[in-house]
Amino acid sequence: MKLHEYISKQIFAEYGVPIPQGKVAATPKEAGKIAKKLGGRVVVKAQVLVGGRGKAGGVKLAKGAKEAEAAAKAILGMQIKGLPVKKVLVDPAIDIASEIYLGITNDRGARQPVIIASAAGGVDIEEVARTAPEKIIRVHINPLLGAQDYNIRDLSIGIELDRNHWAAFHKITRGLWEAYRANDATLAEINPLVITGDGALLALDGKMVIDDNALSRHADLAELRDLSAEEPAELEARKNGLTYIKLDGEIGCMVNGAGLAMATMDIIKLFGGEPANFLDIGGGASAEKVAAALRIILSDKNVKAVLFNIFGGITRGDEVARGILEALKDVKPKAPMIIRLVGTNAEEGRALLAEANMITAETLAAAAQKAVQAAKGIK
Ligand code: GDP
Ligand code: MN
Secondary structure, eight states: OEEOHHHHHHHHHHTTOOOOOOEEESSHHHHHHHHHHHOSOEEEEEOOSSSOTTTTTOEEEESSHHHHHHHHHHHHTOEETTEEOOOEEEEEOOOEEEEEEEEEEEETTTTEEEEEEESSOSTTHHHHHHHOGGGOEEEEOOTTTOSOHHHHHHHHHHTTOOGGGHHHHHHHHHHHHHHHHHTTEEEEEEEEEEEETTSOEEEOOOEEEEOGGGGGGOHHHHTTOOGGGSOHHHHHHHHTTOEEEEOSSSEEEEESSHHHHHHHHHHHHHTTOOBSEEEEOOTTOOHHHHHHHHHHHHTSTTOOEEEEEEEESSSOHHHHHHHHHHHHHHOOOOSOEEEEEEETTHHHHHHHHGGGOOEEOSSHHHHHHHHHHHHTTOO
């Protein structure tokens, strides 16, 4: 789950990271008021869950309340990479001497968190990573020990940070680490971490991603979820208690059980096809749940065939069949549908589906082969 800049920065501040003392606004008027209170120059920033706002025109400097109001008006009417801007952050403008990148994420390959820093921070950090990778310093953190003083010294030396800033950089990096660890984040990033004209360090931008699997431990954060940046099909799936992950292939899959879903995807690949999704309807799924799942699968334009692999145990074949028939009342799939249905009430299920014009198969291998052929247009 991604967190907005203003929330990320508030969390960082709780762990001792200095941030500009701004506020969020939902209307231009409000933005003007905040600017007036702050006094002097301000920066008005779109709060959207995508990177590169600055380059897209979502970050504007303003000389006073009037300009801030106008900037907010422009930004609140924008779409950035397809996402509407609903809030802006109004921060006091900062005099920037240089921009540092500082981020923490999990390095899956190394099975450890890694702190990444660069003296060439700011909006072009991706470009730096591509053209001058030696300017990006990585220090792995032992997850049992946490960030140690020597880890942070290695970073300071690596980015050739002036000695005068070591103490401040140390405090910020430690704070960012604590925020990352305590909130079960998979990303905590400050870009830019600026050195101001008078030599102070300040986090101007902030970004945090929280591990979805840990949200049960962070009820307060879970409440802040902004659904606008999420895949509509995945949202719909979550609402219906389905586990759905969209993939790039052309064979839609509906399966009961995560392990069975993995096996189904493997066997589709074995016979030369590509799964369009991972979908686990879970045990004992109701007809409504099955219907929702089928609608979600068919909302993917890439789907050329749908494979149902249902191994009835707690899940009942007749219930699954009723769900399919229910969904077929309002969705008229052009894609051929192949079903392998075995186990509890499979007979009853098959009888119900007799007039649904589905291709049936006895074994998973046969079903997968038929699905691959159907997706390729072979009868
Ligand atoms: P991003 O484009 O989404 O990463 O948005 P940022 O918050 O990182 O802002 C992009 C860039 O705008 C920064 O790298 C700065 O160069 C510039 N910027 C942001 N805030 C200020 C500010 O208060 N003063 C000045 N001079 N520049 C700023
Ligand atoms: Mn940034």
